[in-house]
Amino acid sequence: MDISQALQQRRSVRAFLPQAPSAVLVHEILESAACAASGGNLQPWRVIALTGDSLAQVLQAASESNPQEYAHSMSYPANLWEPYRSRRFANGEALYRTLDIPREDKAARLQQLAKNAQFFGAPVGIFVCIDERMGDPQWMDVGLYLQSLMLQATANGLATCAQGFWRKYTETLREPLALPQPYTIACGVALGYEDTTAPINTLVSGRAPFEEWATMRGF
Template sequence: MDVSQALQQRRSVRAFLPQTPSALLVRTVLERAACAASGGNLQPWRVVALTGEALAQVLQAAAQSNPQEYANSLSYPPNLWEPYRTRRFANGEDLYRTLGIPREDKAARLQQLAKNAQFFGAPVGIFICIDERMGLPQWMDVGIYLQSLMLQATESGLATCAQGFWRKYTEVLREPLALPQPYTIACGVALGYEDTAAPINALEAGRAPFDEWAVMRGF
């Protein structure tokens, strides 16, 4: 598989098989992703990968908490504007449509949303963290690492789902993750083998046309 194929095949998968990838395979994915570009070679990411009892303990700690969502943990800006509001709305509607959940069924939608806190059943949960003293350029470096991780996972036959959901759990999970101050969770990543029979994995998010977001001059 080449890079173009990995880019085209990578999707946010929200249902996984119970089979756990080997420790060697997970380490290989995480380690190769560290070839990601990093300004000044700071490599500002800190990664915690969990499975089995270690993952179960973290999920239990999260389930027993009531985390507060602060401004720096929000997944989207408040009062999202166009065209981003429409894109987000359409994505949400498409996702629930794969599950046959109508808009008025709030309980079912909340039940699906709660699966974020279980890494969507993935056998491996990954927390990508960053020192809070870092600036926006270093957050961009972490984003490059994240994309590299997901593409490497795709090449390795694994599926992923990046989750900003976990940012609000930094203080709740600081002790179970042995996360020193002043590190914060940048995002979580569900990792495992895709359950191809799950209806929700039929979702394929569209992309805006090139001319909507790009300009080329002088070519």
């Protein structure tokens, strides 16, 4: 699979088979992703990959907590504006349509949302972390690492779902993750083999047309 194919095939998967990828394969994906560009070669990411009992212990700790969202942990700006508000709304509605959950069924929607805290059943949970003292450019570097990780996973027949959801769990999980100060969770990633029979995995998010977000001059 070449890079163009991996880019086209990568998407957020929210239902996984119980089979765990091998330690060798996970190691290869995490290590090769570190070839991502990094300003000044700081490589500001710190990565923790868990499976089996190690993952179960962390998920248990998360389930017993009541994390508080703060500015750093928010996935979206408050009072999201256009065109971003409409894009987010359309994506959410499309996701719940795959599950036949109407907008008025708040309980079912919350039940689906709660699956975030279980990595959507993925056999591998990855926490990508960053030193809190780093600035916006280093957060961009972590984003480059995440994209490289997900493309490598796709190229190796695995599925992923990046989850900003986990940022609010930094203090809850600091001890079970053995995450030293001043590191914070930047993103979680569910990793495993896709359950191709799950209706939710039929969701393929569209992209805005090129002309809406790009300008080319002088060509």
